[in-house]
Amino acid sequence: MHQPTAAGVLPPVIDMCAVGVRRATRWLLDGIDWQVRPGSRWVILGPNGAGKTTLLNIAAAQLFPTVGMVHILGEELGSVDVSELRTRIGWSSALLASEIPAEETVHNVVLTGAYAVTGRWREEYDSTDALRARGLVDEWGLIELVDRPFGTLSEGERKRCMVARSLMSDPELLILDEPAAGLDLAGREQLLDGLGRLAQDPTAPTMVLVTHHVEEIPQGFTDLLMLHAGTVSATGALDDTLSNESLSSTFGLRIGLHRAGNRYFAVQQGN
Numbered sequence: 001m002h003q004p005t006a007a008g009v010l011p012p013v014i015d016m017c018a019v020g021v022r023r024a025t026r027w028l029l030d031g032i033d034w035q036v037r038p039g040s041r042w043v044i045l046g047p048n049g050a051g052k053t054t055l056l057n058i059a060a061a062q063l064f065p066t067v068g069m070v071h072i073l074g075e076e077l078g079s080v081d082v083s084e085l086r087t088r089i090g091w092s093s094a095l096l097a098s099e100i101p102a103e104e105t106v107h108n109v110v111l112t113g114a115y116a117v118t119g120r121w122r123e124e125y126d127s128t129d130a131l132r133a134r135g136l137v138d139e140w141g142l143i144e145l146v147d148r149p150f151g152t153l154s155e156g157e158r159k160r161c162m163v164a165r166s167l168m169s170d171p172e173l174l175i176l177d178e179p180a181a182g183l184d185l186a187g188r189e190q191l192l193d194g195l196g197r198l199a200q201d202p203t204a205p206t207m208v209l210v211t212h213h214v215e216e217i218p219q220g221f222t223d224l225l226m227l228h229a230g231t232v233s234a235t236g237a238l239d240d241t242l243s244n245e246s247l248s249s250t251f252g253l254r255i256g257l258h259r260a261g262n263r264y265f266a267v268q269q270g271n
Contacts, residue, residue, distance in 0.1 A: 019068030090171035102151025113168030156187025
């Protein structure tokens with residue numbers, strides 16, 4: 001386990017050194033160095049195929065790298081029981097949502113996040129678990145749907161349900177893989193409002209969010225990692241790193257960045 005470098009200094013929540021992932025002859029990730037400090041809110045931004053989801057799978061202890069060293073919550077991947085480590089990580093993704101039984105109620109979808117399972121089986125929950133699940137359902141604007149089957153929800157309602165579920169275990173690290181993908185304008189804005197409030201809550205876990213749209217960066221996020229073709233194209237404080245130049249380089253297109261309040265917007269620039 002990583003040890004604090006000085007009194008009172010906590011180790012990184014995520015610490016990757018020279019990480020690479022290879023499939024056949026292709027490197028999906030190559031030479032990734034990345035540290036996530038406790039309490040930070042990171043955005044991972046890049047085009048399709050840049051390696052964003054692969055990086056998240058490593059951070060969520062769902063995938064081992066081909067090369068390199070990875071520590072998650074102070075534990076070294078390859079030297080720790082990942083089933084125990086995963087209970088300390090909140091995880092929301094479209095793939096996970098597809099594994100939720102369509103007949104499972106909203107309440108149970110959130111409740112089963114306590115054990116990181118995708119349906120009620122033989123787990124035992126007490127009244128404290130039930131109250132926490134109901135509180136999260138209410139917090140994410142789903143209380144009127146608490147007994148509705150998951151399969152009948154709109155896409156926006158499903159996304160919010162999955163975020164609520166990811167918080168059920170009171171995780172130390174929260175990982176969100178393209179949480180706003182596929183939403184209409186109203187659904188996107190409702191979700192981003194909730195994520196923005198969560199990001200600004202000092203008691204919330206360290207957060208990592210993946211997107212390929214700057215418009216989907218919620219308020220309150222602090223840091224940015226940009227990926228292009230499996231390598232880091234830019235990293236640093238969000239306000240300092242996100243720019244016309246970094247976007248254009250990462251996406252291979254002349255892009256103009258605009259900001260309105262605490263939100264970002266991008267448009268293609270002329271040749």
